[in-house]
Amino acid sequence: MKIGEMVKVSVQNRSAVLSTNMYPNEPKTYVYEGEIVKGPSWLGNDFVCIKTGKLDALDREDVKFVNLKNVISVNDSDFSFENEPAKSEDKIVMVTGSKGDQYTVTLKDDGTASCTCAGYGWRGKCKHIEQAKEK
Numbered sequence: 240m241k242i243g244e245m246v247k248v249s250v251q252n253r254s255a256v257l258s259t260n261m262y263p264n265e266p267k268t269y270v271y272e273g274e275i276v277k278g279p280s281w282l283g284n285d286f287v288c289i290k291t292g293k294l295d296a297l298d299r300e301d302v303k304f305v306n307l308k309n310v311i312s313v314n315d316s317d318f319s320f321e322n323e324p325a326k327s328e329d330k331i332v333m334v335t336g337s338k339g340d341q342y343t344v345t346l347k348d349d350g351t352a353s354c355t356c357a358g359y360g361w362r363g364k365c366k367h368i369e370q371a372k373e374k
């Protein structure tokens with residue numbers, strides 16, 4: 240789903256499926272149709288904003304903030320929200336220096352590396368990184 244796209248989403252009404260729900264007549268799902276618009280910056284990536292074109296009680300154009308985790312279908316196709324694939328973890332390697340000190344080398348998946356030793360701090364490189372890569 241991208242900004243500007245026209246969509247029809249079915250959203251599960253979380254509270255209606257709870258047995259403790261006090262409003263038994265609430266629909267189990269809501270359907271929103273409209274254009275995806277850019278949401279406010281504080282809105283998380285797991286939300287989309289849909290401008291339904293209808294007016295709310297205050298005559299403002301109605302924009303629904305939809306939690307993607309509650310979306311069950313988009314344009315009549317099943318939908319299930321999956322988080323962005325987790326960023327691969329940096330590889331942390333403990334290296335023992337020539338004087339017996341322990342250093343922590345971080346090998347990142349972009350090929351860069353860092354070390355906690357003073358030499359790395361000065362020069363931006365050190366032998367521990369080479370040792371860590373060999374491990």
Ligand SMILES: [Zn+2]
Nearest residue numbers: 354356365367
């Ligand atoms: Zn080092």
